[in-house]
Amino acid sequence: MTVASVFEQILDREHVYPFMQRAQSHHIDVSHQVLLYLEGISVSFDGFKAINDLNLYINDGELRCIIGPNGAGKTTMMDIITGKTRPDTGSAWFGQTINLLDMDEPAIAQAGIGRKFQKPTVFEFLTVAENLELAMEDDRTLWTILRSKLDAEQRDHLDQVLGMIGLADQRLQRAGSLSHGQKQWLEIGMLLMQRPRLLLVDEPVAGMTHQEMDRTAELLISLAGQHSVVVVEHDMDFVRNLAAGDRTVTVLHQGSVLAEGTMDEVQNNDKVVEVYLGE
Amino acid sequence: MFLMEALKKDRGGQVLLGVLLVLVIAVPLLNLLVPEGHALHVPTYTVTLMGKYLTLALLAVAVDLVWGYLGILTLGHAAFFALGGYAMGMYLMRQIGDRGVYGNPLLPDFMVFLNWDELPWFWLGFDQFWFAALMVLLVPGLLAFVFGALAFRSRVSGVYLSIITQALTYALMLAFYRNEMGFGGNNGLTDFKDILGFDLQADATRIGLFIASALALALGYLLCRVLMVSRLGRVCVAVRDAESRARFLGYRVENVKLGVFTVSAMLAGVAGALYVPQVGIINPNEFSPLNSIEVVVWVAVGGRATLYGAVVGALVINYAKSYFTAELPEIWLFALGGLFVLVTLLLPRGITGLLRRKEASA
Numbered sequence: 001m002t003v004a005s006v007f008e009q010i011l012d013r014e015h016v017y018p019f020m021q022r023a024q025s026h027h028i029d030v031s032h033q034v035l036l037y038l039e040g041i042s043v044s045f046d047g048f049k050a051i052n053d054l055n056l057y058i059n060d061g062e063l064r065c066i067i068g069p070n071g072a073g074k075t076t077m078m079d080i081i082t083g084k085t086r087p088d089t090g091s092a093w094f095g096q097t098i099n100l101l102d103m104d105e106p107a108i109a110q111a112g113i114g115r116k117f118q119k120p121t122v123f124e125f126l127t128v129a130e131n132l133e134l135a136m137e138d139d140r141t142l143w144t145i146l147r148s149k150l151d152a153e154q155r156d157h158l159d160q161v162l163g164m165i166g167l168a169d170q171r172l173q174r175a176g177s178l179s180h181g182q183k184q185w186l187e188i189g190m191l192l193m194q195r196p197r198l199l200l201v202d203e204p205v206a207g208m209t210h211q212e213m214d215r216t217a218e219l220l221i222s223l224a225g226q227h228s229v230v231v232v233e234h235d236m237d238f239v240r241n242l243a244a245g246d247r248t249v250t251v252l253h254q255g256s257v258l259a260e261g262t263m264d265e266v267q268n269n270d271k272v273v274e275v276y277l278g279e
Numbered sequence: 280m281f282l283m284e285a286l287k288k289d290r291g292g293q294v295l296l297g298v299l300l301v302l303v304i305a306v307p308l309l310n311l312l313v314p315e316g317h318a319l320h321v322p323t324y325t326v327t328l329m330g331k332y333l334t335l336a337l338l339a340v341a342v343d344l345v346w347g348y349l350g351i352l353t354l355g356h357a358a359f360f361a362l363g364g365y366a367m368g369m370y371l372m373r374q375i376g377d378r379g380v381y382g383n384p385l386l387p388d389f390m391v392f393l394n395w396d397e398l399p400w401f402w403l404g405f406d407q408f409w410f411a412a413l414m415v416l417l418v419p420g421l422l423a424f425v426f427g428a429l430a431f432r433s434r435v436s437g438v439y440l441s442i443i444t445q446a447l448t449y450a451l452m453l454a455f456y457r458n459e460m461g462f463g464g465n466n467g468l469t470d471f472k473d474i475l476g477f478d479l480q481a482d483a484t485r486i487g488l489f490i491a492s493a494l495a496l497a498l499g500y501l502l503c504r505v506l507m508v509s510r511l512g513r514v515c516v517a518v519r520d521a522e523s524r525a526r527f528l529g530y531r532v533e534n535v536k537l538g539v540f541t542v543s544a545m546l547a548g549v550a551g552a553l554y555v556p557q558v559g560i561i562n563p564n565e566f567s568p569l570n571s572i573e574v575v576v577w578v579a580v581g582g583r584a585t586l587y588g589a590v591v592g593a594l595v596i597n598y599a600k601s602y603f604t605a606e607l608p609e610i611w612l613f614a615l616g617g618l619f620v621l622v623t624l625l626l627p628r629g630i631t632g633l634l635r636r637k638e639a640s641a
Contacts, residue, residue: 082527084523105523105526105527106526106529106530106531106532107529109526109527109528109529110529114527115527117524121521121524122524123513123517123520123521123524124520124521125516125519125520126513126516126517133510133513134510134513134514134517134525134528134530135528140530141534142511142534142535142538145510145511145514146506146510146511148510149510190528194528194529
């Protein structure tokens with residue numbers, strides 16, 4: 001900071017110093033119906049622009065599918081939203097009041113953003129029920145983790161989620177012994193236990209049978225409304241299934257939004273056709 | 280009540296505590312009541328040796344807590360053990376009073392030898408047992424807290440963390456070797472006379488120390504067990520197996536690691552404090568990197584992430600060590616190395632893992 005700019009700040013009547021600003025509120029303000037704002041985000045790794053001036057808005061309660069060829073920046077985008085990667089430029093807001101770029105992963109998770117990884121990541125050594133218990137929305141300070149036990153309401157919630165993901169019979173089984181598809185489901189169940197406002201779901205149906213895929217689509221659609229859901233997926237049939245009913249689909253390409261619209265609009269978009277088929 | 284809860288599904292723990300109880304009752308009786316020369320007589324030397332093993336077992340439990348459950352491969356836990364030992368050693372030094380070789384009522388012999396005029400400030404208060412006991416917990420705890428805060432905040436993990444824990448204990452060893460540090464240089468602290476007014480050479484004191492060691496091991500075990508059957512224990516396992524997943528669930532991984540690491544260091548300090556009066560000396564060799572590595576071997580041989588496995592490993596290997604170093608001194612290090620390789624290859628879950636498998640198949 002140069003001397004001149006310091007003077008400028010002092011003389012500027014409107015200038016608000018950071019220490020004068022109110023601490024971040026935990027209340028998610030969606031008075032403009034938008035839950036997630038990503039504006040002008042760029043990030044590069046060793047000169048390679050993984051995300052290039054990305055602008056994306058997710059409405060409250062929306063189910064949004066994001067598609068794009070490999071290397072389009074889908075996973076990097078999720079890394080930015082969840083605090084794993086810091087963008088070089090741009091801003092990311094959760095509702096009107098919560099600045100995601102000021103927060104680290106646990107803080108963002110506690111604010112209400114849940115994430116499912118591409119590769120199913122569950123705690124293999126723990127049982128299915130224990131996995132869900134750990135994911136459950138609760139105070140995360142050391143002292144409370146040490147002392148807390150499930151209360152009746154939490155137990156009900158856990159049973160309900162177990163039923164939803166169809167693992168009620170496996171509740172005492174080690175998560176490591178589940179099939180690939182079951183692990184995917186367990187991870188989705190862990191997301192539900194968190195009761196997040198926004199779910200980021202990275203390739204949820206990789207390695208699933210058609211039957212399982214249909215059930216997953218049903219589940220995700222049923223979640224929209226109370227949660228916002230962002231699904232990144234390669235499988236076009238699955239996306240078509242999800243986006244039925246004029247839901248918005250976003251196409252990413254080389255780190256920015258190439259097209260946005262309903263599935264039909266996107267599929268007939270010349271640029272999209274070129275990217276997917278032209279090369 | 281919740282102790283019962285913690286032990287309910289813990290066969291190994293029940294057996295361990297049962298054995299400790301039997302030892303605490305039987306050993307003093309066999310030492311004091313059975314006449315010398317009788318087949319069942321337990322000589323005082325053996326009592327002290329067993330007490331020493333029990334303190335080492337407590338150290339192993341502390342290591343298992345962070346390595347077995349949290350996946351932090353610490354190669355510097357002997358540092359916390361030695362610091363606890365030094366705190367106790369300082370108390371024992373000041374208990375000598377004017378019975379030292381130079382007869383100085385205030386200064387320990389080595390300070391007189393170095394021509395020091397007054398007690399360094401960090402020796403003040405160590406004439407009080409309660410103060411020394413507090414330091415036994417605080418000094419290792421504080422070091423672990425500061426070290427852990429720096430390491431875990433910057434997300435140092437895996438082999439890098441192992442290397443810096445090793446560096447930590449090595450640095451402390453070099454520092455304690457210096458006479459100027461005021462801890463007796465390479466001779467360390469020794470020639471202790473009594474503890475709490477009881478003669479350290481007396482049979483009754485030695486038996487008392489043995490019972491104290493057994494009690495400390497039992498309490499330390501129960502503490503770790505209570506921690507690990509709580510949700511915190513499951514969070515630890517979660518951090519061990521999928522750290523970033525735990526982070527994305529909203530857990531502050533660094534705080535979990537820091538808390539458990541600090542508790543573990545304090546346990547190691549207690550173990551060191553009970554070890555020193557039984558062996559009668561503490562010197563900078565206790566900080567040697569090899570010691571910390573040996574503890575990890577005990578835990579691996581006994582079986583990780585069971586807590587009682589650590590006790591079994593520590594007892595088995597230390598007994599073997601006493602035997603081999605007396606009978607076949609050249610072979611000991613080869614035997615230790617070979618054992619580690621064999622256990623890693625053939626018994627990935629350690630000796631207790633073998634028993635558990637038998638039980639499961641039966």
